[in-house]
Amino acid sequence: MNQMVAQSLEGVGLPSLAVLIASAVCFVVFREHPWLRAIGIGLILTGGTIWAYLLAFGGFAFPPRESHQWIPYLAGVVALVGCFQGLRLGRQVTNLALSLGMALIFYWSKVPGDPLALVWIAVLTIALFISTILLQKVIEDRCSGAELALGLAFSAGAGGIAIFLGGSAVLGQISGSLGAILGVIAILSFFFNTTVGAILPLIYVFIFGCLLLSACLFAQLHWLTATLLWVAPWALILGQRSDHPRISRRATALLIRMIGVFALVAIALGSAFLLTPPNSEL
Amino acid sequence: MKKHYLPLLFSILAVAGATVAQADSFKIDPVHSAILFKINHFGVGYVYGRFDAFSGTFTLDQNDPSKDALSVEIKTDSVDTNAPDRDKHIKSPDFFNAAQYSTATFKSTSVKKVDDKTYEVTGDFTLRGVTKPVTLDVKAVGTGPGPKGEIRSGWEATTTLKRSEFEVKTFLPAVSDDVALIIAAEGIKQ
Numbered sequence: 237m238n239q240m241v242a243q244s245l246e247g248v249g250l251p252s253l254a255v256l257i258a259s260a261v262c263f264v265v266f267r268e269h270p271w272l273r274a275i276g277i278g279l280i281l282t283g284g285t286i287w288a289y290l291l292a293f294g295g296f297a298f299p300p301r302e303s304h305q306w307i308p309y310l311a312g313v314v315a316l317v318g319c320f321q322g323l324r325l326g327r328q329v330t331n332l333a334l335s336l337g338m339a340l341i342f343y344w345s346k347v348p349g350d351p352l353a354l355v356w357i358a359v360l361t362i363a364l365f366i367s368t369i370l371l372q373k374v375i376e377d378r379c380s381g382a383e384l385a386l387g388l389a390f391s392a393g394a395g396g397i398a399i400f401l402g403g404s405a406v407l408g409q410i411s412g413s414l415g416a417i418l419g420v421i422a423i424l425s426f427f428f429n430t431t432v433g434a435i436l437p438l439i440y441v442f443i444f445g446c447l448l449l450s451a452c453l454f455a456q457l458h459w460l461t462a463t464l465l466w467v468a469p470w471a472l473i474l475g476q477r478s479d480h481p482r483i484s485r486r487a488t489a490l491l492i493r494m495i496g497v498f499a500l501v502a503i504a505l506g507s508a509f510l511l512t513p514p515n516s517e518l
Numbered sequence: 519m520k521k522h523y524l525p526l527l528f529s530i531l532a533v534a535g536a537t538v539a540q541a542d543s544f545k546i547d548p549v550h551s552a553i554l555f556k557i558n559h560f561g562v563g564y565v566y567g568r569f570d571a572f573s574g575t576f577t578l579d580q581n582d583p584s585k586d587a588l589s590v591e592i593k594t595d596s597v598d599t600n601a602p603d604r605d606k607h608i609k610s611p612d613f614f615n616a617a618q619y620s621t622a623t624f625k626s627t628s629v630k631k632v633d634d635k636t637y638e639v640t641g642d643f644t645l646r647g648v649t650k651p652v653t654l655d656v657k658a659v660g661t662g663p664g665p666k667g668e669i670r671s672g673w674e675a676t677t678t679l680k681r682s683e684f685e686v687k688t689f690l691p692a693v694s695d696d697v698a699l700i701i702a703a704e705g706i707k708q
Binding site: 239240293295297301303304403404405406407450451453454455456 | 560606607609611615617618647682685687688689690691692
């Protein structure tokens with residue numbers, strides 16, 4: 237098999253497998269303890285994300301000098317914040333702080349010479365903060381764990397393809413890994429019929445957001461594609477959660493709920509193919 | 519009679535002075551210079567590339583070669599491997615991250631003369647924000663007047679870098695860690 241393809245599959249497969257095993261244990265052990273389960277799932281997801289980054293880039297950079305090098309550290313901070321957010325303590329304050337922090341990662345170095353950089357910091361902070369509110373306050377309450385995780389998974393997984401087409405195979409691999417990891421949690425959450433906690437939306441907003449923004453600014457991912465992928469899970473605002481005890485009913489409700497997400501993801505991928513046609517010459 | 523020899527003597531000295539004297543500065547002429555690299559692809563072949571935009575200077579001191587100096591700046595987004603999609607990938611965060619690190623530079627720190635035409639030039643090579651010491655094997659090609667009478671000096675430098683040392687680890691080992699760099703420069707005396 238092509239060596240590079242094998243490496244990519246390994247980069248996606250290994251973290252997903254680890255998350256599958258660890259999450260299954262977590263779901264079983266903490267079945268009756270939603271807060272502990274949420275923390276466990278969040279930490280497992282964070283660990284999987286960090287491992288996916290390690291497999292893609294071969295190591296961590298300290299101090300981080302490029303935007304994507306912040307991903308492992310962002311994931312750690314998000315996990316820590318998410319653990320407290322499970323208690324609904326200071327959610328909006330911590331979300332705002334995280335949003336500002338991420339905006340600074342991208343634009344702080346430009347501030348001295350570029351007055352527009354402050355505008356971009358403000359815009360990005362607001363966009364990220366609104367996303368966290370939307371996903372945590374609005375969508376999380378209207379979705380089952382599986383619905384939320386699957387919506388995020390589709391977007392992140394499709395992001396892998398779009399970012400690859402945008403010129404960065406490595407960032408695309410990490411995004412694909414994130415999608416696979418979220419997909420694993422979605423499947424487990426579906427079969428256990430449980431919630432997934434506050435950390436998932438935060439990982440999506442800040443890690444997937446970092447990947448999309450890096451690909452737009454430093455590779456050639458088109459802003460339209462990135463925006464469509466970013467807002468795809470917002471389609472989960474439509475409809476009501478389904479916690480029906482019968483799996484077949486839950487599955488049907490889940491698929492219907494996903495139509496809006498699928499549509500936006502399909503349009504995003506279509507725009508990616510149109511704007512940057514696939515042609516690997518490496 | 520002696521007076522007739524003086525103008526001749528001064529003429530000879532003037533011509534001699536027009537060639538390379540003690541410590542002369544040269545500016546690299548990009549039209550007559552090239553920066554190339556090659557990298558092993560899947561262990562079956564070499565991919566060659568070049569940088570289309572670069573600049574630099576060097577100083578030659580015939581009396582004390584240890585005082586020679588070299589400085590080169592390469593625009594990373596000028597990479598050209600004759601494949602536009604591959605060039606796009608190389609400029610991305612996977613390799614050069616050219617949008618964030620627009621230049622790669624080499625600044626010499628020491629020069630050692632091996633023989634009349636060969637030198638070892640050690641310096642700091644910076645790529646993607648990472649600086650590592652690198653030694654170039656330099657061969658002098660020649661020095662002399664150019665088409666417009668300007669003094670030109672040409673040489674060729676080679677070295678092999680490990681791209682992983684500069685945090686460019688994508689697709690290792692399918693695309694080799696070792697990258698051969700060739701700098702063929704012709705400078706115009708300033």
